[in-house]
Amino acid sequence: MENPVQLNVPLLVSYSALETVLQQQLVGMYIPPHDEGTASNPYAQVLDVGIAGSSAGIYNVVLRVQLKILRTVLKRDKVDLYASVALAYDNASQQLYVRQFSMESATSSGFYNTALEVLVNKVAYQQIIQKTRVNLKAMIAAELIKVNSQLEQGLELKGLKLTGAVAAVGVQDIVPKPEGLALRLQVQGNLEVAVHDLASLLPPKKDSV
DSSP states (O other): OOSOEEEEEEEEEEHHHHHHHHHHHHTTOEESOOOTTOSOOOSEEEEEEEEEEEEETTEEEEEEEEEEEOSTTTOEEEEEEEEEEEEEEETTTTEEEEEEEEEEEOSSOHHHHHHHHHHIIIIIHHHHHHHTOEEHHHHHHHHHHHHHHHHHHOEEETTEEEEEEEEEEEEEEEEEETTEEEEEEEEEEEEEEEESOGGGGSOOOOOOO
16 A cells, blocks of 8 residues: 555744744845846845744734845835735645735834835835745755655664655645744655564553552
8 A cells, every 4th residue: 555654743833943944035135136237226135034923813923024225215224124924825836925914114204114115015025925935845855854764774762663754745734823833744654663662652550459
């Protein structure tokens, strides 16, 4: 039988782990993209990114984007923008992505805040949407290699030794929580179990009366 073992495995991905991925993808990015050989200058550059849980209506995380504004009229060294983000998951590509966001600026100037929000929503919306995709499939595949390497040698557990291979891992559900993203993984594979200490698997004896 092909892949007779199917397991549902809960997994929590911390926001700090997602933040690291988003920083790799966004920090240094120009808005709009800076193309060499063209006369146009970008409006801004991303300096830093942060992410945290939220429970504001349809939005389930807060994304902080720190920008350096490069154009003369709005020029500032650092400006923090806060986006209330609705995350979604693409089962086919196994990618976590931003479905919708609402951006706000946090400076003391109402005019400046409005100008920045217009800049982001009109100029950078699609650019940010595309860059904030997180490929969970690639992350899971890397862990799958580690697990199968252990199973090839034999994975020792309490009283057991597991051998075999995990063939596929898919994400079934994803739920944003205050401390991170809760995932339910479906694991399929072939495993063999060798019992070498049956006593350790038995429940403890109750004291006789």
